[in-house]
Amino acid sequence: MSRDDRDPLDVADPRRTELADALAFLEQRIAAACLAANRLRAEVTLIAVTKTFPASDVATLVSLGVTDVGENRAGEAEDKRLECRSAGVIDLRWHFLGQLQTNKAGVVAQCCDVVHSVDRLKLVTALDRAAERAGRRLGCLVQVDLGLSSAGRGGATPTQVEVIADALAQAEHLDLDGVMAVAPLGDEPAEAFARLAEVAAHIQAGHPGATVISAGMSGDLEHAVACGATHLRVGRALLGSRPPLG
Numbered sequence: 001m002s003r004d005d006r007d008p009l010d011v012a013d014p015r016r017t018e019l020a021d022a023l024a025f026l027e028q029r030i031a032a033a034c035l036a037a038n039r040l041r042a043e044v045t046l047i048a049v050t051k052t053f054p055a056s057d058v059a060t061l062v063s064l065g066v067t068d069v070g071e072n073r074a075g076e077a078e079d080k081r082l083e084c085r086s087a088g089v090i091d092l093r094w095h096f097l098g099q100l101q102t103n104k105a106g107v108v109a110q111c112c113d114v115v116h117s118v119d120r121l122k123l124v125t126a127l128d129r130a131a132e133r134a135g136r137r138l139g140c141l142v143q144v145d146l147g148l149s150s151a152g153r154g155g156a157t158p159t160q161v162e163v164i165a166d167a168l169a170q171a172e173h174l175d176l177d178g179v180m181a182v183a184p185l186g187d188e189p190a191e192a193f194a195r196l197a198e199v200a201a202h203i204q205a206g207h208p209g210a211t212v213i214s215a216g217m218s219g220d221l222e223h224a225v226a227c228g229a230t231h232l233r234v235g236r237a238l239l240g241s242r243p244p245l246g
């Protein structure tokens with residue numbers, strides 16, 4: 001993560017103009033996708049995926065109306081949230097989207113509000129303990145592997161999903177909010193997201209509060225909205241390209 005001394009609220013700052021333009025264009029895409037799917041814009045939450053970008057970008061996005069940000073590394077999320085807090089930027093929700101090791105559960109429980117990547121039972125136990133130690137409740141989504149043949153891009157297989165969802169629902173300090181997925185590479189996103197919608201409906205039948213469907217990124221958000229996504233995780237289309245592996 002690069003640091004800079006940019007004033008995130010300076011209206012003459014070129015980065016602010018860049019982010020404002022990208023956000024306006026992205027909002028048009030989301031509005032058009034909602035219209036095409038006969039859904040209300042208010043049914044869809046935009047999560048700005050700020051991984052690899054500095055805290056000043058988070059501050060600028062918040063000043064432009066963004067309410068939710070996503071990070072995929074525990075240490076980076078922790079640093080950025082502290083930087084934002086000391087700059088007085090506190091009115092936003094932090095989402096954790098990345099592969100999560102159990103030994104990082106404590107950090108994530110401190111600095112994030114929702115974890116999208118719960119993909120195994122051991123992580124449920126670790127997050128529940130961590131949330132208890134942090135003295136808070138933590139929202140959780142079961143990450144679903146939508147890959148048909150080879151392993152997809154992380155997540156639990158459809159049979160494991162239900163077991164993990166039940167464990168989250170029973171955990172004392174965790175809330176089962178719903179499901180999350182990344183469309184598998186080389187697969188039709190529309191078909192993958194349709195499978196996710198089926199999994200989500202199945203989980204919701206047993207857990208009516210599990211209403212979140214986190215799906216859709218810069219390249220496939222229209223398909224996700226068409227399949228009922230409630231949360232979009234958008235990085236590049238908003239913040240620009242990341243260094244490789246970012």
Ligand SMILES: *Cc1c(COP(=O)(O)O)cnc(C)c1O
Binds near residue numbers: 049072218
């Ligand atoms: C990086 C990331 C995103 C954002 O992807 P873009 O293609 O930059 O929009 C969404 N979800 C997860 C899990 C990510 O790691």
